[in-house]
Amino acid sequence: MITFNKPYFTGKETEYIKEAVKSLKISGDGDFTKKCHAFFEKKYGFKKVLLTTSCTDALEMAAILLDIKEGDEVIAPSYTFVSTVNAFVLRGAKIVFADSGEKNPNINIDSIEALITTKTKVILPVHYAGIACDMDAIMALADKYNLFVVEDAAQAVDSYYKNKPLGSFGHLAAFSFHETKNVISGEGGMLVINEEKFIKRAEIIREKGTNRSAFFRGEVDKYGWVDIGSSFLPSDILAAFLYAQLENIEDIQNKRKYIWNKYKLGFQDLETKGILRLPQIPEYATNNAHMFYIICEDLESRSNLIKHLSESKIYAVFHYLSLHKSSYYKDKYVGPELPFSDLYSDCLVRLPFYYELNDSDIEKVINTICQYFLSKR
Ligand SMILES: *Cc1c(COP(=O)(O)O)cnc(C)c1O
Secondary structure, eight states: OBOSOOOOOOSOHHHHHHHHHHTTOOSSSOHHHHHHHHHHHHHHOOSEEEEESOHHHHHHHHHHHTTOOTTOEEEEESSSOHHHHHHHHTTTOEEEEEOBOSSSSSBOHHHHGGGOOTTEEEEOOBOGGGOOOOHHHHHHHHHHHTOEEEEEOTTOTTOEETTEETTSSSSEEEEEOBTTSSSOOBSOEEEEEOSHHHHHHHHHHHBTTBOHHHHHTTSSSSOOBOSOOOBOOOOHHHHHHHHHHHTTHHHHHHHHHHHHHHHHHHHHHHHHTTSOBOOOOOTTBOOOOOOOEEEOSSHHHHHHHHHHHHHTTBOOBOOOOOGGGSTTTTTTOOSOOOHHHHHHHHHEEEOOOOTTOOHHHHHHHHHHHHHHHHHTO
16 A cells, blocks of 8 residues: 655654653743754744744734734635635635646736735745745735735745745745655644844744743843734644754655656656646746646546546545635635636646655556556557
């Protein structure tokens, strides 16, 4: 049986967790949290990072930080995970859904400008599969209309746009360390703050609306309730787990890229024959090998393929039903059809993808899919 995902452990996780436990400081912002923060700020040059308990939490912090209020409009792709937009809906925002592009599921850049109104406050690009959106174009629109940009970089750790790390473009960015991502802590996330003026308030929002972080640094002599907030910081036990992963990020990324390239090569023939479409990496983007997907001809063809794979003991999955058609949002949605969002909802399949997927597993997946399609012609 080849599962869809298998969390990878570097081996050091339990050792570091023991260290954290022995330090008798297992609440938030202990030594391992500090190590993780330093890692991201140093390696990727992020101005300021704060670990959170999830990417969802980081997005919720972003919505609070940007003072999102009833009636504010947020432009986001419809083809994304619920949390991308739910975080803003919680503050009363109206989501203005954009279509995906023709070449990949990222937001269609050319469609954004027409969606901007006097109420628009935020553009929310999602770097789908860790592949960069065209950030120059998005930041230019944000400048022109005085908007904020929050990158949903949940899948985009260690990925770049024109040699600059994703997560460093928007005013804010959110990463995920959920067990299905490249580096993990079970549940976990991180808010990146690229604007000096948001840093202090971000710390307060993360600490239940108190200035406790400044108190622990000795900047104030007592702490108290100074703003709204919640409990967004993870236990140092989770940070200990994450740190073991971060120490091995090069190895993890190299292995994932190896698997990705094998898949890509294995399906080239099917793509040339026009049987399916493979991911394309734009010139300006790197590939962080977060996932490997193929795009089938239509919904029926995808359903049949997933069924065939499952009968062959290979677990492939589809995901993201266009959010503008979700049961929660469909009655509120007033915009046009979003054909590419629907196309990816219907036709995209994610193949098994994890560190320990070995050559024979990869070959089995490739051969099963190639034989399946070629035998039907
Ligand atoms: C995984 C994911 C999230 C949510 O991350 P959590 O850490 O589980 O909250 C949000 N957006 C995208 C695009 C994701 O892939």
